[in-house]
Amino acid sequence: MSTNSEGLLVEKGPTWTKTSMLFTHLVHQIRRQERQPRSLGKVGSFTPSEIHTIRTIGTGDGIIMGQLADRLGVTNGAITQLVERMENKGLVKRAQLMRGSRKVNVTLTDKGQSAYYAYEQFYVKPFEEWIRDELSEKEFRSFEKGLNKLIEFLSV
Template sequence: MDKKISQQSNHIHRIKTGSHHLGRLIMQLQRLERHPRNFGDAGPLTPSEIHTIDAIGYEGGILMSELASRLGVTKGAVTQLFSRLEAKELVKRSLHPDDSRAVLISLTEKGKSAYQAHEDVHLNFYKELSAQLDEEEIRIFEKCIQKLNEFMQK
């Protein structure tokens, strides 16, 4: 019985230590998310701006309402972001070919350059991380992240 309690205590301690490391990682990510960065020739872009560009670029073109839903923000917030990006000549609007009331937004060439630069940043990160992990560690990492997401959604 004492051995079982000791194992459970050790298990809880290891989870607590892992949680502490995860908390530090989240804080580091939050620090990164506070500062504008340069992506291609677009100049400095805030995290919300580059994530908006990423969502538009991923879709190739998207309705304003769909973009708001995808980003999890209000249409008003997307309109403000879009206006900033439009002023920087990174996005453009056009009428939807099938619905003249709908506005389709897409990236300009400059916006596509920023989108690709952002993709390259992610690709380089994944390459560097994968060089540090073997196949088993990657499998365990995926499984842990999946289980953590499922737990947090409860």
């Protein structure tokens, strides 16, 4: 190891392992996918942000705006803008939790629920079927364990 002109340590020679190359490739693929709208058949085309929001809200009683922002890892201002756009598209509706309360609950409209189920049909189910066909049960458990470790690593 040596130092460069700024005094930073530099190592000469290749330090990339196959695992780190695969990881880098995976990150790039995910970033590329996250910039592309997804077609959900007759339901329409949705941005990744809209899909993440729809899946986080779910088909139940909805979620408070602040909690939605926390779960998506965005600011309250960003979630307000996103939810407003989605409300204009007829995907979600907002309602004050109680009269006089500042808390706002967001729920999916019928169109939003259709998008939720269409995403399951077009992306979630095919992935689940594909991965289960490709891996044995033991490999699948190892794969899930590896994904959990990767999420843990990325959360630091």
